[in-house]
Every structure is written in C-alpha cells, then in structure tokens.
Amino acid sequence: MDKSYKQSFKVVGRDFIHAGRVATEIKMILKQLGLNSDIVRRIAIASFEAEMNVVMYAKKSVFNLEVSPKEIKIISEDEGPGIPDIELAMKEGYSTATSEMREMGFGAGMGLPNIKKNADVFNITSEVGKGTKFEIIVYIN
Ligand SMILES: Nc1ncnc2c1ncn2[C@@H]1O[C@H](COP(=O)(O)OP(=O)(O)OP(=O)(O)O)[C@@H](O)[C@H]1O
Ligand SMILES: [Mg+2]
Structure with missing residues (x-):
C-alpha cells in the first residue's frame, strides 16, 4: 500500500462517551498503511492527548490527518x-x-x-475566546 492518506475527523467537546475514538481510528489507519509500530505508538499517544484536550476544554474540533511518504501530520x-x-x-x-x-x-x-515528547514538531497557536490550533508532525524516516 502506498503511504499517502488524508482524512478528517470530528471531535465533539464534552463527549466523554466517544472520547478517544478518533485517536483509535487514526492508529488503525496508520497500522493498515504498514507504518512501523514505534511511529504508530507516538502518533497514537499524541493524537489521544490532543483529542482529550478538545473533549475536556473545547467545544468542537476537526482533526485533519495527512500521511505522506515523508511524515504524518495531524492538525x-x-x-x-x-x-x-x-x-x-x-x-x-499545569492543569x-x-x-x-x-x-x-x-x-x-x-x-x-x-x-511534545512524542512529536518531532509540535506547534500550538491560540486565540482567547476563539480557539486553539495544534499541529503535530512525526517524521517517517
Ligand atoms: N484545546 C484546548 N483548549 C483550551 N485549553 C486547553 C486545550 N488544550 C489544553 N488546554 C489547557 O492546557 C492545560 C494543560 O493541558 P494538558 O493536556 O497538558 O493537561 P490536562 O489536560 O489538564 O491534563 P492531562 O492531559 O494530564 O489529563 C489544560 O489544563 C487546559 O487549561
Ligand atoms: Mg490533556
């Protein structure tokens, strides 16, 4: 399978019942793409933490997963x-x-x-009263 892939996922704030589902789905996709288990584990941890933060603190978000031969990016x-x-x-x-x-x-x-520990690149930008943007990148090689 070629390692290029794009998908968007909705994350809903306060929805503790479904919390973690997007991270689990991303993990399954990366496994199916044949990515190595260390990379899959790092993205699974980072995306789970990012998803839980949206569930706990925000109203809603869209997670964009982009896999290229070079890197895995989640925004x-x-x-x-x-x-x-x-x-x-x-x-x-701090919490x-x-x-x-x-x-x-x-x-x-x-x-x-x-x-931060699991990503190669982790950028956060935020505007008070509006929302927060996370960019998480893990390099494939
Ligand atoms: N998407 C977000 N929107 C608004 N505030 C956020 C968001 N993500 C994180 N924060 C703020 O940053 C703080 C630190 O986040 P962090 O994920 O490190 O810890 P936590 O979520 O409080 O605890 P833990 O992740 O260990 O369960 C949060 O307590 C919250 O105040
Ligand atoms: Mg958190």
Whole structure:
C-alpha cells in the first residue's frame, strides 16, 4: 500500500462517551498503511492527548490527518476558550481540569508535555475566546 492518506475527523467537546475514538481510528489507519509500530505508538499517544484536550476544554474540533511518504501530520483546529498562556499550559503538572475530570483520571497536566515528547514538531497557536490550533508532525524516516 502506498503511504499517502488524508482524512478528517470530528471531535465533539464534552463527549466523554466517544472520547478517544478518533485517536483509535487514526492508529488503525496508520497500522493498515504498514507504518512501523514505534511511529504508530507516538502518533497514537499524541493524537489521544490532543483529542482529550478538545473533549475536556473545547467545544468542537476537526482533526485533519495527512500521511505522506515523508511524515504524518495531524492538525486540530478547535472552537473553544483558547489558551491564554501557552508556555504555562505546556508545563508538566499545569492543569485547569475540574474535580469531575480528575475523578475520571484526567488532569495530571501531562497531555501537552506528552505530545511534545512524542512529536518531532509540535506547534500550538491560540486565540482567547476563539480557539486553539495544534499541529503535530512525526517524521517517517
Ligand atoms: N484545546 C484546548 N483548549 C483550551 N485549553 C486547553 C486545550 N488544550 C489544553 N488546554 C489547557 O492546557 C492545560 C494543560 O493541558 P494538558 O493536556 O497538558 O493537561 P490536562 O489536560 O489538564 O491534563 P492531562 O492531559 O494530564 O489529563 C489544560 O489544563 C487546559 O487549561
Ligand atoms: Mg490533556
């Protein structure tokens, strides 16, 4: 199979029932494309954390997956409150999760640092009151 692929996925804020589904689907697609398991694992972790953040903090998003022979790219553009201080949000342990989210096991403040660790490129841009854009790239070679 040639390793080029494009697909969009909707992620809905507050939908904890379906949370994680997009990351699982992306993982399955990459496996089917025959990508190596380390790359699949890194993208699966990064996309799961990005998806959970949309579910927890934003209203909705579209995830665009783009696979080329060179790289795997995921772009999420959400509608939501935005992130007022990105540098602070990137710090390990920083979280604005509610007690309800913490009871579900989220809110360690490790999602964004984990994305950074697993991605070759991780860019965040955000506009308060509008939304947040994540760009995650993992190089294939
Ligand atoms: N898409 C987003 N929209 C608005 N705020 C966000 C978004 N993603 C992250 N944040 C903010 O950045 C903080 C840090 O995110 P991070 O993923 O590192 O931790 P967390 O989601 O709070 O906890 P964990 O990921 O460990 O369950 C969040 O608590 C939230 O305030
Ligand atoms: Mg998170």
